[in-house]
Amino acid sequence: MHWPDTLWSCTPAPGSPCTPGPTRKQEPGAGPNAIAFLDRWLAEDPSAPQTRHLNWHAALQALACGDFAQARRRADEALDRADVGMRSATNWRLLRAGQAPAGRCDLEHVRALPAAPGGTAEVFHTFNLALALAVEAAGDDLYALAARAADDQRPDFREVLAPVVRALAEVVAGHPQAAVDLLTGLGEHVERIGGVRVEREIVQDTLARALVDTGEHTRAAQLLDRRRTARRHHAYEDHLLAPATRPPTERSSIAAAPSPVPAARPTSPERPDHAADGAVRPYPAPPVGALAFSLPGRRLMTLPPHIIVVSPLGSGTTLPLRITNALGYTPHGTMSDAGDTPATGPGPGEVEPLLRAAYGREASVRLLRGEHAELQGAFRTAITALWRVWWTRLGQPVTHASPVHPTLEHRLAHHLETPLHHLLPGRNAWYVTGLDLSRADADLLRTWHGGGGPPIVLHQRDIRDRVISQIRLLTGPADRVGTLPEHLVYRDILTSLPTMDARITLALTDPCFPGMAEGRHGQWLRRHPRVCVIAHEQLAGPANGGTAGARDQVLTVLLNALGRPDATDLPDLSTPPARDPDLMVGAWREHFTAEHERLLERHHAGLLAPYLDRPALPAHVPAPRPGLPTT
Structure with missing residues (x-):
């Protein structure tokens, strides 16, 4: 596999001439001393082919000692826009620590890489692509990539990469507990992702931050205990363990990519709405056009x-x-x-699970890779069916007439893999x-x-x-009464009574009022x-x-x-x-x-x-x- 201008160039294989020294410096958390060592190396031969990689290791050392500004500067100055692996590894670690990222990759370029020749030939490079998608909050791309890895015949893809990529998708979607469940069971198997210690620590960072976000601070601290006690500089680990107390600034947040489908409300009159306790109106039609959902507010606010x-x-x-x-x-x-x-609109990671529940895994992957109009129509149909099923589960009456096929409603009604309310998009x-x-x-x-x-x-x-x-x-x-059946019936009854006294008496004695x-x-x-x-x-x-x-x-x-x-x-x-x-x-x-x-x-x-x-x-x-x- 050879990607000289993209992923391969920025993440040399283990054993390449520039890997062992910087990696050994990374392990004890040498911090400023390691940065000075790398800068001397770079000064001796500024045009060396390893320049970008060495600057990346210097950025990692800056991260270790909490100099996040230097980490961003080195990533922006030394890395090409196409350096997907190193740039995304740096940005994901910055984001896990609640910090502003460096310049990001071109999302469309990242999306094209898996389809390139040899795009997913190696588990290590596919993991780096997943990190790039995670930094860009491309949740549905991550779910699709995880599904593809789960169906792969290669054990490392199926048994290790698939749960790691799915965990990244859950983090992006704001479901830290699901990420914890996926990553906790991997243990030492995470080494099968390949790369060097940095890549394995990124998985550990993701698990630690997810534990903190679910309130399991003690478990997170135990997970990072060896790194914090063995390294001279561990400001980065301290930031990982810090609770999120406020939403990040716009630049420090994971920017949510525009959703591939619009927000939608039910198009079937399950129970007509009555605003202000009476004015009944039909459900509005789904709005046209894609809407982005602000991921920072959803992830860091504690609202259910x-x-x-x-x-x-x-x-x-x-x-x-x-x-x-x-x-x-x-x-x-x-x-x-x-x-x-x-x-x-649906937030990052909220489209694929619903499509998969409604249409099956193969069909959901096909829809996500297909034409936008087809995806949009399929999602609207699925959300209408889901809302009818949810309304029924709440014990509310629905009309027998439905714009969606009963098979789709039946499939969602009997979906057991995920609690139904977890499939509902938005807040x-x-x-x-x-x-x-x-x-x-x-x-x-x-x-x-x-x-x-x-x-x-x-x-x-x-x-x-x-x-x-x-x-x-x-x-x-009459225009305030609407079409709620019991309102229509009791409007006729009440208006036939001459006085307020008689109407109150009816209301108190009629059990169906x-x-x-x-x-x-x-x-x-x-x-x-x-x-x-x-x-x-x-x-x-x-x-x-x-x-x-x-x-x-x-x-x-x-x-x-x-x-x-x-x-x-x-x-x-x-x-x-x-x-x-x-x-x-x-x-x-x-x-x-x-x-x-x-x-x-x-x-x-x-x-x-x-x-x-x-x-x-x-x-x-x-x-x-x-x-x-x-x-």
């Missing part, structure tokens, strides 16, 4: 990628919607057309009006019970205000210690009958539950909502009579909120049940 928000009809769902929009979630389900946050808030244990998918509930499912937030409101809100909606302008069944079947949510319960009365703010203090406290509870206690200063969160008649606390007092109170006690005593006359939870006290005020 998906959350489930249960907000019964009439609860004033625009209040939690405002919060999830501010946190960057795209709303789906009952509020998918009411958010100000545009639908995000999503799934709004539902109820979560009935008898209707939700059993595997979904078991996964959530075991800590593997999306967090659940219950947004609750005094049932009396919910009743008034529903009556106002259904007897108001919109929102009542969801309330009865969802009482487990407000009792479960892992459900974050937030109250409308606390979120409403001073303009709507609440208080600023109660709102601050419940925001603290919610943001802590989502892992973002630092987000309280976001403009949309720090500013209380403006006055809105639909959000007023205690609006029921104007309409409820003593007879209505008796009917409520007789038919719905269990739905009365237990928190209304109790003090809110202090912000500084950890909640045994997040969001539930204590007595």
Whole structure:
């Protein structure tokens, strides 16, 4: 194999004249002394063919002693743009340590190398190509390369390279635990990747950083213990072990390449959306054009990628919607057309797993290598099917008519390799009006019970205000009612009644009145210690009958539950909502009579909120049940 201008030239084979000396200097972490030694060597013969390689080793020594600026300078000044292996090894190590990379490779050039003659002839060079793809955040290329290696008949490719490349893809996709699982079992087999100690340490660096990102700092420190104790300079290892406390700057982040397909929302009316608790609209068509997802925010923010928000009809769902929009979630389900946050495109590494689950490995590789239009159409179809399956698993009604073939839905519904919510692209808030244990998918509930499912937030409101809100909606302008079947039916019934008194009496005595069944079947949510319960009365703010203090406290509870206690200063969160008649606390007092109170006690005593006359939870006290005020 001979690539004089690309990978081969920048990573000489073990045993070449320029390899042993610099490598021996690398092992004890000689740092400045090694750099001076290499510079003297370079000064004696600046035109030597090993100049670029020796400068690379000097950059590695600069990394070891924490001189990241020098490492970047040497990479930029000494390495050609086509020096894929050395440049990518330097940049990947810089990125693992949370540092800005040097100049990057041309992604299209890197993508072309595997298809070149001898492009994947050797495991060592293929590993360097994978590093280059990882630096460029080309997650779907990495998944495809990993699949190709897994199907290779050569043991080193199948048994070692495949899991390493897949781990790089998982890191790029923001799944450090998956990377840990893939790399932990390799042990000494990683030596079969070839190269010298530097390449094997890059795999170790990747595992150590992934351990830190999953909270296993002790294991990461043990992994690097020999390097930290044996080397005179180990600032690089110290940076690897440092927790990420803030998102990196634009230059220091892994830049996400534009996604090969656009963001999409369901095109089938699984359950029509009703913005502001009533105005029903069909799902919007998928936007046209590719959208890039900002990988740094996804990787280093601690927000879960998906959350489930249960907000019964009439609860004033625009209040939690405002919060999830501010946190960057795209709303789906009952509020998918009411958010100000545009639908995000799939992030790095989010396309290939879904394509593989939907169409199989061979078809997914063919799609990723084929025409963009075909890939785009296949992904849109897969995401529509996936969202229908996910909506069904949440126990929500779907229409029998579907724009996707039932075989595709069946395949995704029975996909066991990856938890279904891990296939959902982007950061999503799934709004539902109820979560009935008898209707939700059993595997979904078991996964959530075991800590593997999306967090659940219950947004609750005094049932009396919910009743008034529903009556106002259904007897108001027709264009706000939409096409939700129960709303259409009860609009006819309510408008036939002459007075508000009669309408309230109907709502309290009819078990099928919109929102009542969801309330009865969802009482487990407000009792479960892992459900974050937030109250409308606390979120409403001073303009709507609440208080600023109660709102601050419940925001603290919610943001802590989502892992973002630092987000309280976001403009949309720090500013209380403006006055809105639909959000007023205690609006029921104007309409409820003593007879209505008796009917409520007789038919719905269990739905009365237990928190209304109790003090809110202090912000500084950890909640045994997040969001539930204590007595």
